[in-house]
Structure formats: C-alpha cells, structure tokens
Amino acid sequence: MNYFEYRDGEMHVENIKVATIADEVGTPFYLYSSASLIYQFNQFKEAFGDLDLLICYAVKANTNQAVIKTLANIGAGADVVSEGEMRRALEAGVPPSKIVYSGVAKSSTEMKFALNQGIYQFNVESEPELFQLSKIADDLNKTADITFRVNPDVDAKTHAKISTGKSENKFGVPWTSVQDICSKAAKLPGIKLVGLDLHIGSQITELDPFEEAFTKISELVELLKKDGHDITRLDLGGGLGIPYEGDDFPPLPREYADMVKKVVSHLGCQIIIEPGRFLVGNAGILVSKVVYVKKGEEREFLIIDAAMNDLVRPSMYDAYHGIVSITQSDEDSKLYDVVGPVCETGDTFATNRLVSPMESGDLLAIRSVGAYGAVMSSTYNTRRLIPEVLVNKDEFAIVRPRPSYTEMIALDKLPKWLSK
Numbered sequence: 001m002n003y004f005e006y007r008d009g010e011m012h013v014e015n016i017k018v019a020t021i022a023d024e025v026g027t028p029f030y031l032y033s034s035a036s037l038i039y040q041f042n043q044f045k046e047a048f049g050d051l052d053l054l055i056c057y058a059v060k061a062n063t064n065q066a067v068i069k070t071l072a073n074i075g076a077g078a079d080v081v082s083e084g085e086m087r088r089a090l091e092a093g094v095p096p097s098k099i100v101y102s103g104v105a106k107s108s109t110e111m112k113f114a115l116n117q118g119i120y121q122f123n124v125e126s127e128p129e130l131f132q133l134s135k136i137a138d139d140l141n142k143t144a145d146i147t148f149r150v151n152p153d154v155d156a157k158t159h160a161k162i163s164t165g166k167s168e169n170k171f172g173v174p175w176t177s178v179q180d181i182c183s184k185a186a187k188l189p190g191i192k193l194v195g196l197d198l199h200i201g202s203q204i205t206e207l208d209p210f211e212e213a214f215t216k217i218s219e220l221v222e223l224l225k226k227d228g229h230d231i232t233r234l235d236l237g238g239g240l241g242i243p244y245e246g247d248d249f250p251p252l253p254r255e256y257a258d259m260v261k262k263v264v265s266h267l268g269c270q271i272i273i274e275p276g277r278f279l280v281g282n283a284g285i286l287v288s289k290v291v292y293v294k295k296g297e298e299r300e301f302l303i304i305d306a307a308m309n310d311l312v313r314p315s316m317y318d319a320y321h322g323i324v325s326i327t328q329s330d331e332d333s334k335l336y337d338v339v340g341p342v343c344e345t346g347d348t349f350a351t352n353r354l355v356s357p358m359e360s361g362d363l364l365a366i367r368s369v370g371a372y373g374a375v376m377s378s379t380y381n382t383r384r385l386i387p388e389v390l391v392n393k394d395e396f397a398i399v400r401p402r403p404s405y406t407e408m409i410a411l412d413k414l415p416k417w418l419s420k
C-alpha cells in the first residue's frame with residue numbers, strides 16, 4: 001500500500017496535503033505515515049499465520065518515540081543495539097519482556113542496565129562477551145537468557161557496507177565454533193542458553209541467502225539439542241529489503257514467511273524476527289524545497305535545502321531514492337542533478353534524474369527514507385537537525401521539532417581559560 005499518493009495533482013500523506021504540512025513546519029523535514037507503519041507490521045505478522053512468533057522492531061532504523069510507540073501499540077517488541085536504544089524502546093512503552101539486545105560491544109554498564117530491566121534476551125556475539133555477561137549477571141544474582149549470534153558465512157548479496165554474515169565481518173560466532181561455545185556457556189553461572197540468532201545483512205532482495213543461512217542455523221539447533229541443550233528460541237534477524245526503485249521487487253513477506261516456516265518449523269522453537277527497514281523504510285519521505293535551479297555547463301542542478309547531513313544514504317551507500325515533485329505536472333520531465341547545500345561533492349542525492357520541471361521555491365519529496373534517514377543525520381556545516389512529522393489519518397504532529405541555533409551552539413562549552 002502506498003500512503004503517499006497524488007490527489008488532484010497534489011501529493012498527500014494519508015488525508016493531508018504535503019504542501020499544507022510544509023507551510024506549517026517549514027522545509028526540510030521528514031514526514032511519516034502511521035497507516036503505512038501499521039500496514040507493514042500487520043502484513044509481516046499475518047504472513048506467519050499461527051507460528052509462535054515475536055516481532056522485534058530493529059529500532060536503529062528509526063528511533064523516534066512516536067514511531068516506536070505506533071509499532072509497540074500493535075504488539076511489536078524491540079531489537080536494540082545500545083543502552084540508548086533500550087531506553088528509547090522502554091520509554092515508548094515496549095515491555096522489557098519483548099526486548100532483545102544485539103551488538104558486538106555491549107559494555108558492562110549496558111549489561112547491568114539490561115539485566116536490571118529484565119529484558120527478554122541477550123544476543124551474544126563472542127566469547128569475551130559471554131564471560132563478561134556471566135560475571136555481571138552472577139554478581140547481580142540474575143540469570144541472562146542468551147542466544148549466540150551465529151556468523152553463518154553466507155553472502156547476503158547486498159551492499160558491502162550492510163553485509164554482516166560473511167566470515168570476514170566482525171559479527172557473530174563462526175558457525176563452526178558454535179557447539180564449542182555453547183558447551184562453555186552451559187557451565188557458566190548467570191547464563192541460560194535459550195537459542196541461536198543471526199542477522200546476515202540489510203536490504204536483502206533475494207530469498208536464497210536467507211534460506212542458506214536459516215538452513216545452516218537450523219542444523220546447528222538440531223546438533224545443540226543432541227548435545228543436551230534446551231534450545232527454545234531461534235532469532236532470524238532482519239534484513240528483508242524494500243523496493244527503492246520501480247523495477248526491483250524484493251520477496252514479499254508471504255514468500256519470506258513461507259520459506260521460514262519450511263526451514264525452521266520442525267524445530268518447535270519460538271521464532272523471533274528483527275525487521276527494521278521493512279517496517280519503516282517506505283513509511284517516510286523527506287520534503288525539501290528547491291533553493292536554486294542552476295544551469296551548469298553540462299548539467300542542470302536542482303539545489304535543494306536538504307543535504308547529506310539530513311540523509312546520508314546516497315553518499316554513504318550509493319543508495320537510490322525516488323525524487324518527485326509534490327505537484328504533478330503535464331510538462332515533460334527534465335534531467336537534473338539533485339544536490340544539497342553542503343560543501344562536499346558527495347552531497348548529491350541523484351545524478352541525471354528525470355524530474356518534472358522545477359523552479360526555485362517548489363517542493364519535492366525524496367522517497368523511502370523512513371529507515372536509516374533521520375537516525376543517521378548530523379549537524380555538519382552547522383545545519384540544524386530537521387524536524388520529523390507523523391501523520392495519522394486527518395491529523396499530523398511534529399514528533400521532533402527543529403532545534404534553534406541557540407540550542408545547537410549552546411551544546412558547546414568554553415573552557416575556563418577561554419571564557420572571560
């Protein structure tokens with residue numbers, strides 16, 4: 001479902017005109033649709049039918065409180081990778097009993113916090129982490145339910161910077177040493193081994209890499225059961241891709257779920273899934289205004305008021321995002337390079353892109369930016385973080401306001417010797 005549609009030639013989000021919101025909020029800003037978040041979650045959930053399933057939204061994709069709460073209200077748990085994310089998830093109403101904690105470098109302070117909150121499980125990534133967690137849990141007189149993150153050495157066939165399941169990646173325990181580490185874990189105080197987990201990468205658009213990895217991890221579960229471990233959970237991570245271009249079609253949730261059921265249901269484990277991008281990616285656009293149209297010698301540039309510091313995906317991952325005028329036009333589209341104001345050549349959203357003819361002051365939308373958009377933004381070039389706005393049917397709310405320059409500069413503190 002697309003909740004960002006043109007009506008009478010004007011882009012709407014659910015029932016509200018984008019231009020109306022832009023008038024009130026000012027550009028640039030992120031704009032999310034509640035209906036889209038809910039639709040994606042329900043689509044995913046329904047695809048799995050009556051399988052014993054816990055969907056833990058990978059909050060790193062979009063940590064806005066309003067986004068997490070929208071999903072928590074319809075039953076989502078959370079996959080978190082830091083104490084900060086855990087606090088955000090708790091604050092937004094995710095019960096600790098639905099929080100799983102991933103990440104290669106959990107510190108002892110973070111472990112203590114998580115143990116005291118009573119989270120559902122720790123996804124442990126290495127032997128030193130295992131020993132550290134055992135010690136801390138034992139000191140607190142608590143038991144940590146853990147899974148080991150398996151590195152299955154599978155090529156996710158995605159961008160190298162978001163591939164995480166190859167043996168050369170820093171993530172997880174090599175699949176060949178999983179049995180060994182599990183027998184160590186079984187002897188440790190404060191630790192209860194409950195299962196295995198994996199996460200092989202992001203924006204994966206084929207089922208094969210998933211199936212290969214899930215098959216490997218299922219075989220490991222069977223071996224561990226034979227070794228006498230009480231394995232009751234299997235966490236399959238996130239990574240399901242979304243369409244960014246008209247012509248790429250990642251697997252549908254139903255196809256993904258059918259494959260999962262085929263590969264793992266005989267194990268009788270509770271299945272945990274950690275989707276991030278799938279839930280939020282297509283639920284957001286970035287609304288920006290054309291500042292200048294500049295005719296270069298070879299190219300025509302649309303210089304817009306959003307920049308790489310607001311949305312880094314194009315410069316960081318060479319990511320493709322659809323760019324459209326929020327007003328439909330009968331005129332033929334033109335080729336533009338769409339660039340931002342930051343002093344870097346990498347501050348380019350698209351080159352040679354067909355967009356309907358635009359003039360200074362016109363509004364455009366960069367599509368599919370709900371995931372890894374606002375969360376990766378910075379204040380480079382002393383640009384203020386841009387607001388986030390959430391639509392719900394006929395209403396909208398600013399769910400993160402634009403800070404003032406005063407607030408931003410006041411974050412710096414002068415040392416004594418410089419302040420008179």
Ligand SMILES: *Cc1c(COP(=O)(O)O)cnc(C)c1O
Pocket residue numbers: 058060061079081102103199201202203237238239240274275276277278371
């Ligand atoms: C990032 C991440 C996810 C979510 O990945 P998506 O591609 O956004 O679905 C899930 N699990 C872990 C451990 C992650 O690091």
